[in-house]
Structures are given as C-alpha cells and as structure tokens.
Amino acid sequence: MTQLPLRAQLASVLGRTAATLSRVTGRGDGSVIGGRVGLVLEPDLLKQLARDRKLALVSATNGKTTTTRLITSALTELGEVATNAFGANMPAGHVSALSANKAAPYGVLEVDEKYLPEVLDTTGASVVCLMNLSRDQMDRAAEIWLLAQKWRRALSGKPTHVIANCDDPLVTWGASTAAKVTWVAGGQRWKEDSWSCPECGGPLDRKGADWACRECTFHRPEPHWVLDDDAVIDPRGDRWVLDLQLPGLANRSNGAMALAVAEAFGLHVQSALPRLREVTSVAGRYTTVQRDGRAARLLLSKNPAGWLEAFDVSNPSLPIILSVNAQGPDGRDTSWLWDVDYRILRGRPVYITGERRLDLALRLDVADVPFQLCESFTEAFNAIPPGRLDVIANYTAFQQIRSEFGRAV
Template sequence: MAGNSDPLTPRAKLAVTAGKAVAAASRAAGRGSGSVIGGRVALKLDPDLLAKLAQNLDVVLVSATNGKTTTTRLIAEALRAAGPVVSNALGANMPAGITSALAGGSDAKFAVIEVDEKYLAGVARDTEPKCIALLNLSRDQLDRAAETRMLAENWREGLAGSKAVIVANCDDPLVVWAASSSPNVIWVAAGQMWKDDAWSCPSCGGVMQRPGDDWFCGECGFRRPAPSWVLHGDHVLDPHGSAWPIHLQLPGRANKANAASSAAVAAVFGVPPQVALERMYSVQAVAGRYDVVQFQGRDLRLLLAKNPAGWLETFSLIDPPPCPVILSVNARGADGTDTSWLWDVDYTRLTGHPIFVLGDRKLDLAVRLEVADQHFQVCDDLDQAVQMCPPGRIEVIANYTAFQDLRRRVGN
C-alpha cells in the first residue's frame, strides 16, 4: 500500500493471496481474466477488504450509463502525471472486480475505479473517494435497471453529504438531481445528445423545458446549474476561461465530453488541463473499443453500443455512406434480456449504408430495421457478413456480449 502506514491485517493479506491464486487458476483454465472470481473469493474471506485496500489511496470513482470505461482510462492516464495509478481498466466494475483491481496496486498513489451505476453508493461508502465523476444516466438493461429515476435517487441518497468532490455533467437533469445532495460539486457542460430519459423533472415530475442547451422545470424551478468547465467544440474551457485543445485518438463528440470531465477530475488533484489532455492522447483503444483490426483481408472498426444513447452517439462517428455497417445484438445476462430498447434507436440514420445483421437476436433487429425502411441482409456469422460486404472499411457495431464474441473471433 502507498506509504504502508497502515499495513493490511493478516486476514486481509490471506484474502488477497487467495484471491490472486483463484484468479490465476481461472486464467490458466482459459476462463477470462479471473478478476471477478478472485475478488469474490477475497471478499468472502474478508468482507471489509475493499475498504482496507482503499484506505491509503486517493480514490476516484467514475459512474454513468455510457462512457465509464473510456473516462476511467482517460482519468488514469491524466493522473499518472502525479503518481502511480491502479485501475480496473478492463471494466470489471462491481465490488468483486474492483477489489481484485485494488489488490494488484501495491505501489499506487491513485485508484481510478469504474463503478456500475447500481453499486456506486456502496462502493463510495467503502472506499471514501476524494472525487466522483458522474457522466450520464439513461435507460439500459431494461430488465435490471428499468427506472433511471430510481438510480438517480439511489445516487442522491448514497452521496448525500459525501466528502468527495463530485464532478458532474450539468447537461443531464438526472445527474444534476443526483449530485445536488452533495456539498461540493464541480459542474461540467459535457452535453447530452440523448434526451429521452429526461423529459420529466426528477424533482417534482413536472415537464422539462429545454430551450437551446438550457433546461429547467417550469413547475418547481429545478434548473441547469452554471458550469465551471465547458466542452466547446474541440476545446475545453477551464474555470478561468482558458481554452485547452482536446487532441484524442478516440473518435466522436462523446469522447471529447469524456475528456472534458476527465480534465476537471485531474484538476482536483493538481494536474493542469494542458498536461492532462496531452496524456489522454496516448489512449488509442479501450478494452477493444474503437480498435481497427484486420480480418479476412479487410479493415474492421469495432464499436460498442449497449443502449439507445450509446447507439445514437455511435451513429454520429461512423464513416459516411456507402461504408458498410455490420450490426450484432445479443440479449444475454450482461446485455439485459429485454430487447425492446431497439425500438428507441433511430436506425434511419443508417440510410445509404449497406447493413449486415448478426447475433443471437438478429431477427429482433431485422424486424426493427424493416420498420425503419432500411436495406439489410441477415447473416449467420461475422465471416459471412464480411464476405458479403462491399469494398471499404467496415464499421462493426455490437452490444456488450456480441462485442466480446466479435473480439474473440477476430483474435483481438
């Protein structure tokens, strides 16, 4: 642990050792990274292990429906300017995966941790973070977290009176309502393309008014707070009004928004915007997302989109028609088994693209595309889809487990 002023108890050390052994065995058996099963075993042996591992670290928590993994990676890169960082970079974002990540960071000064939205309050209680970044809340995994306002309420109650500095997106009314219970909030104008989860006021249920980029409730007066950090085109404006250029290798407006929030977090720890943003340039791909891979002699760009908000952002960054697009959708446990969210995605944005459809729920997607009057072909697998694609780089968009399937197939 950093400073080693409060060494782990024998029980905690045993839990860490056992967890690492189980994780190594899981990896050796070809069952993935082992971080989740290792963390579960460690927490069984010492239920307070997460708190003990976090006690000598400056902890940053990152939570959102979209952009958690990428923002966690950007913040981690920025904070490395100030000291060693431990992070759950592969996205295992529930307590077991987080415990496993922290157990591997013995020399770290900072812990930058992605947290699943449902677990944020509990992880914040255990880790006593110095900073929490809240990016957005929208519908996702309808069978598991159907009600976004309930998640916002969970955040609001769990973070009330928190000592942490909250860095929050002032353009998302649900995030603002959740963060407003905290005494120390830094507001970032990061934007919000998807607005369909925030038409009613989270405070009173009234109808939201949305003139331009502003928003307010006409009934109770709940309104958008004034930001101190602002995403403005290709720049982020800091609280002093200075404009810093955002140069990323990651594509799209959403990642510029992630970078703006990350710069605000880095500043909390004394890392200047220029240094933070320069370090973020080194991030080329995040857990396979945005990677361009060679497969069957073709260039495929792998894009993850898990819910309507994510698909909307992804459509905005794909190459223009007639670039071919492969869409893959599953509905396994990690995706959410309810695919009705497909009807909230505006697939008319793909007009002009040759579309190829695969995945466990390819027929659900085919029906949705038919109604959207899109031309598409249903394929058995990625190999067949790639063979049928016309020339040019291929954009491949998939939801969570479909994305993992594709990565395995292309050897990424």
C-alpha cells in the same frame, strides 16, 4: 499504504492466484473471479484495500470505461494508478483492481450505476465522476429516476468532491446533495429520458444547452468547465483544444470530464491533456482489426443513447455489421431497439447478426432499412468485399467479436 491485516493479505494473494488461473486456463481475464475469492475470505477486503489511497469513482450509463481509462492516463503523471481497465465494475472487480496494484497511491474505479452508493460507502472515495443517465437493461436495473435518487442519498452528508455533467438533468439532480460539486457542461445528445423534472415531475423547458423546470426552481447550474466543440474551457476561462485520438462528440465529453477530475487531484490541464491524447482504444472499443483484406473498426453500443453516439462515429460511406445479443450482461429485454432511429443507415450496405438478429431484422424492416441477415459474424464479415467497414455490437456480442480477433485491445 499501511500494511494489510494478515487475513486480508491472504485473501488478496488467493484472489490474485484465482485470477491468474482464470487467465491461464482461458476462462476470462480473472478480474471478477479473483475479487470474488478475496471477498469470500475477507468480506471487508475492499474497504481495507481502499484505505490510504486517493480514489475516483466513475459512474454513468454510457462512457464509464472510456472515461475511467482517460482519467487513469492523466493521473499517471502523478504516480501509479490502480484501475479496473476492462470494465469489471462491481465490488469483485474493484477488489481485483486494487489488489493487483496494492502500492499505487491512486485509484480510478469504474462503478456500475446501481452499485455506486455501496462502493462509495465502502471505499470513502474522495472524488466521484457522474456523466449521464439513460435507460439501460430495464429487466435488471431500476428506473433511472430511482438510480438518481439513490445517488442523491449516497452523496448527502459526505465530504466527497463530485464532478458532474450539468447538461443532464438527472445527473444534476443526483449530484446536487453533495458537499462540493464541480459542474461540467459535457453535453447531452440523448434527451428522451429527461423531459420531466426529477424534483417535482413538471416539464423541463430547454433552450440550447440550458434547461429549467417550468413548475419549480430546479434548473441547470452554471458550469465551471465547458465543452466547446473540439475544446474545453476551464474554470479560469482558458480554452484547451482536446485533439483526442478517440473519435466523436461523446469522447470529447468524456475528455472534458477527465480533465475536471484530474484537476480535482491537483493536476493542471497542461499536464493532464497530453496524457489523454495517448489513449487510442479502450478495451477493444474503436480498435481497427484486419483479416483477409478487410479492416473493421469495432464500436460498442448497449442502449439507445449509445447507438446514437455510435452512429455519430460511424462512417456513412462504409458497409456496417450490427450484432445484438440478449445475455445477462446485455439485459434480456430487447424492446429498446424500437427507441433507436435506424433510418440513418439507409443507403449503406447493412449486415445483421447476433443471437437476437431476428429482433433487429424486424426493427430494420419497419424502419425501411435494407439488410442482409447472417447466421454468424464470420458469415457477415466474409460477405463484405475487401476494404474498410464498421461494426456496432452490444456488450456480449462485442466481446465475442473481440475474441475472434484475439481480444484486440
């Protein structure tokens, strides 16, 4: 990288100092406050830190943090990689990530869907990975059709290489203005937000993985990469068994996207895949924590599509704790609970907690799912006999639970 201007160097140093103080005093990991301090001192800091690096931006409603981690692991085969590993996915977090590793020639940044146009314009990233769009934090975010429209406008006229999931019609529409697109058939289990054509509003006809608008020419493009059960078929027709340590179909889809991004960086599947297999947990997700004879696996789920994937990973023979908050990072509107089909939990011991446990209790009662209401996670945890259990929590509830176990990573 070229030398940063003096003002940018000072902003970067003071930002890292603020981040360190935040960690030392136990206020957080410093990934946000450090970037905010840097941006106050030098508003152009993100652009300057991004200069001369090859960057990938990763955006989606679900799976951003995990896919960012997988891509980062793959690209370490090429050299040092700067990344926002713990999900601080707005410009302040990006500044912190790039400032923490100024010498890294590569960067992989998770980006909030709403901020993608701004971050792409600022950084000039050469690769963008787009995976899925569904309802999330409706009190904060716009309708997802509007987000896809913002993506279209942001990508139009730019030389960016886009890696996009062609099984999601909204992602396909959002990516289709890009100069170069590599299409990945990564799957789409949650279809409730994409039954209408984003181009004309007409109904989408679906047959297996294929989809097409009944009233205009908008249709699923031919994929270059295909997720085929437990394997990925690359553009040359070669089939590679993923064999990831991260569980579930969603993570196999994340792995397929990561391999396509790695190849866009010039890294062949044969070199990238072993690196993906090294990832065992992501910012606490899928980690198993132990206490008092109990082993709890931690699963994060923030919206209806995410709960569907969490149920896929969860073990139906085990007790389960569900925890829901409604703080700012979660979105304060919990009406989305009614879009989740909780009947899959019938027949297993269910314990519910979190700040909005009564909202969740009503939803389970209507779904005819027996449960035990608990005042705290600790109460729920102690109510379960020793052995294994699953925990599904939304964002701030998940972070609180991680803190109880020393923020297991």
